[in-house]
Amino acid sequence: MTKTGCIAIVGRPNVGKSTLLNTILGEKVAITSKKPQTTRNRITGIHTDGERQFVFLDTPGIHKPRTKLGDYMMKTAQQTLAGVDASILVVEAREAVGDIEAGILEKFKASDMPAILVINKVDAVRPVNIAKTIEAYAKAFDFAAVVPLCAKNGKGVDALLSECEQFLYEGDFMFPTDELTDQPERQIVAEIIREKLLRVLDEEIPHGTAVSIEEWKEKKDVVSIRAEIYCEKSSHKGIIIGKNGATVKTIGTYAREDIENMLGCRVFLDLYVRVKENWRDNEFNIQNFGYREES
Ligand SMILES: Nc1nc2c(ncn2[C@@H]2O[C@H](COP(=O)(O)OP(=O)(O)OP(=O)(O)O)[C@@H](O)[C@H]2O)c(=O)[nH]1
Ligand SMILES: [Mg+2]
Known part of the structure; x- marks a missing residue:
């Protein structure tokens, strides 16, 4: 019996969404950079493991657009959210929920979206800040799970995949088992x-x-x-x-x-x-x- 599901990866620019997608897949399918607003399109990354196929959708970082290209990027992110079974909200450790993240959580609530909170870049912060971040976000939204991880070196990524399994449903795979991305x-x-x-x-x-x-x-x-x-x-x-x-x-x-x-x-x-x-x-x-x- 095969299981599958579509999971969006969302968050503000530069938090490491595309790095996370690449680490999950073990191959680079999405470009990354130190500069915000790197990703412009929705990028599909397919992770097939035995009877399970996770379809991850990397999205442009949520920001206030200043150009028509920016409008397109935001529309892409919103439309991706409308078509998935669940989402991963990627954040960096902060003591409070940011405005951008609060806006994303509102969207989750409006559509009854199940979501996992990923606190990325744990290699670069003190554990006490991770604890404060978990506390702040737990008050703002009822996450299905909270996973602190390091997308760069892969620590915690297996735990994230295990948590994502709850969002899969029984059904045929959407992609061939050897396909990693839908990008030509x-x-x-x-x-x-x-x-x-x-x-x-x-x-x-x-x-x-x-x-x-x-x-x-x-x-x-x-x-x-x-x-x-x-x-x-x-x-x-x-x-x-x-x-x-x-x-x-x-x-x-x-x-x-x-x-x-x-x-x-x-x-x-x-x-x-x-x-x-x-x-x-x-x-x-x-x-x-x-x-x-x-x-
Ligand atoms: N220290 C550290 N840096 C990381 C980690 N994950 C990602 N980064 C860095 O964060 C920067 C942004 O990473 P991206 O993956 O491009 O971020 P993004 O969220 O996809 O950004 P946009 O596409 O602009 O929305 C890059 O310089 C990454 O190397 C991590 O776990 N630890
Ligand atoms: Mg990106």
């Missing part, structure tokens, strides 16, 4: 490049970038990929390219390493930088970059 390879490649932009570039610039895969040619044991990096201003283009092309070269080198690991073959990666003024506020552009609602 091209999308993962575009995301890997965006992750390197977030890693190499300073504060605001990477938030205004998007990556589009323009060409993908497979020959014997090499894949040639041409990707375009879009940014919002010509001054940003100069920064992304860097002196004598040094910055874009670094981005390409980091990205190529990861893409080769993922595809298991050699990769030629050609990156071009283009400007699309204010694309984040243009509905047509954001849809063109793949930020569109699924039918």
Whole structure:
């Protein structure tokens, strides 16, 4: 008898939702970074273990949107919540429930959503702060379980999976047992490049970038990929390219390493930088970059 269920992973930006998804799966399917608002789309991660299949849905961090892209990200998170059997609310240890978290708990209450509280990054806080966090959240919501863990090194993740089992129901698997994510390879490649932009570039610039895969040619044991990096201003283009092309070269080198690991073959990666003024506020552009609602 197989069991399955869909579980959303929600929370404010930067708390480690995507890191947690990757650790559960044992593979990287979602990009992560030190900068908030890294995840832009819903990302499905499938964990099949014997007769159980957990379908986790990583979501963009909940924040107050300032652009149409931000509106899309928030809509994505809300719609994901509407379609799942349960949720994991990921927080960092704090003495009080934050405004964002309080808003999420209101949504849980309005839809009778069963939820687990994950207190992440326990490697970076004192136990007394974990205890205070548990106390504050227990007053605000009746969680099915509370699991302190470290998504980065995996400590506590097995306990989380055991707790998630209560949300599974008897039914056929939704995905083949060897599938880890529903993202096409091209999308993962575009995301890997965006992750390197977030890693190499300073504060605001990477938030205004998007990556589009323009060409993908497979020959014997090499894949040639041409990707375009879009940014919002010509001054940003100069920064992304860097002196004598040094910055874009670094981005390409980091990205190529990861893409080769993922595809298991050699990769030629050609990156071009283009400007699309204010694309984040243009509905047509954001849809063109793949930020569109699924039918
Ligand atoms: N110390 C520590 N850092 C962590 C842990 N988990 C995640 N991080 C770091 O927290 C940062 C944010 O991680 P992400 O997984 O990108 O966070 P997110 O919640 O998906 O962020 P958004 O996509 O912006 O909503 C990264 O620098 C991670 O390495 C952890 O258990 N301990
Ligand atoms: Mg994320």
